[in-house]
Amino acid sequence: MRCLVVYCHPVPDSFCAALRDKAVAALARAGHQVDLLDLYAEGFDPAMPADEHRRYNQMTMADHPVPVHAGRLKAADAILFIYPTWWYGMPAMLKGWLDRVWTPDLAFRIPDAPGPVEPLMTNVKSLGVITTYGAPRWWIWFVGQPGKRTILRGIRALCARKCRRLFLALYQIDNSTPEKRAGFLRMIEKRLARF
Secondary structure (H helix, E strand, C coil): CEEEEEECCCCCCCHHHHHHHHHHHHHHHCCCEEEEEEHHHHCCCCCCCHHHHHCHHHCCHHHCCCHHHHHHHHHCCEEEEEEECECCECCHHHHHHHHHHCCECCCEECCCCCCCCEECECCCCEEEEEEECCCCHHHHHHCCCCCHHHHHHHHHHHECCCCEEEEEEECCHHHCCHHHHHHHHHHHHHHHCCC
16 A cells, blocks of 8 residues: 655654654655655645636546646545644645645645535545644543544545544643553554555
8 A cells, every 4th residue: 555644844853753754754664655745845835826726626536736746636545644633723834735745636626516525535545643742632522622523534535535534642742751652552563564
């Protein structure tokens, strides 16, 4: 399976980088072909210019604003997002990537009449998130599980009908111990062996 790993963190030696490295190694050991997309290392521009926004609903693959990323997305059988959750959401860089890359004619088709969009990312059979939160689990549940809802409900609706989901989160990262972080890394390795 070809797995696109979308990684988003500005600090090269962060704990999220350790999560990325563990995930990539586990996926490769499980026999998957890994395509690592590091948004910060690549210098991805998340800002959508006005002209791009004006033509968004009529956009086609022929005029996609980021064709290389569109091709990598279309080639993926699975997508794994790795990022920190800040202020109840994904980093702005990652949100901008979703805005600019998951476009009409690639990720979905806008119907001519009122109704839901038609999903076009049916090549994606597995979708996962690995993230960290500063808050405890009960608080994240109380505020509506940001990130999990966006990706595993919203984005998943554009993927294959029986797309499998995976969500792994380390809560209270700011107060975590080395043992807790090591345990989370082991859990990632174990869970991704079956991704």
